[in-house]
Amino acid sequence: LSSLRLLEFMAPGLAASRMLILGTYRDADISQGHPLFYTLGELIRQNLYQRVRLRGLSSDEVGQFMAALGGVPLPPELVHTVYQQTEGNPLFVTEVVRWLVQEGALTREKTGDRKSWSMPIPEGVRDVIGKRLDKLSPRCNDVLTTASVIGRRFDLPALAKLYADETL
Numbered sequence: 001l002s003s004l005r006l007l008e009f010m011a012p013g014l015a016a017s018r019m020l021i022l023g024t025y026r027d028a029d030i031s032q033g034h035p036l037f038y039t040l041g042e043l044i045r046q047n048l049y050q051r052v053r054l055r056g057l058s059s060d061e062v063g064q065f066m067a068a069l070g071g072v073p074l075p076p077e078l079v080h081t082v083y084q085q086t087e088g089n090p091l092f093v094t095e096v097v098r099w100l101v102q103e104g105a106l107t108r109e110k111t112g113d114r115k116s117w118s119m120p121i122p123e124g125v126r127d128v129i130g131k132r133l134d135k136l137s138p139r140c141n142d143v144l145t146t147a148s149v150i151g152r153r154f155d156l157p158a159l160a161k162l163y164a165d166e167t168l
Helices: 002-014 035-045 059-070 076-086 090-102 125-134 138-150 156-162
Strands: none
Touching (some): 002 035, 059 076, 059 090, 076 090, 138 156
């Protein structure tokens, strides 16, 4: 909340400067009672805010993206299914393709002559990532959980200190 108030205070003074403040949010997460709703309203009222809506990839773009990630041309039915499941979200498409590759489903032999595609695709990125993590040992998942708490970047010695009494 304090960051939003700071933004409201600073925005008028920054309007003439060569500074860009970039923020992201999901429209679905912002309701009328949300603090960001009021901040955006204030910035719009002062003409200090420009919205750039990011949309998912089109079905054709998903097909191109999947082919680039998977390394083989893919059946239109599979592309359509992935597009429907992911709504074109590049992160979700990436994770679904990684899962399909991991499952061995994107080889030329398995995709080349197929006329229909009935492989179930996980409904959400959490399911996809969860399926990939399920293949790892419980110990490995524990270490990954700890690493995620440390942050996006860390060095191995920092992680190892947390497991000093154990063998990794």
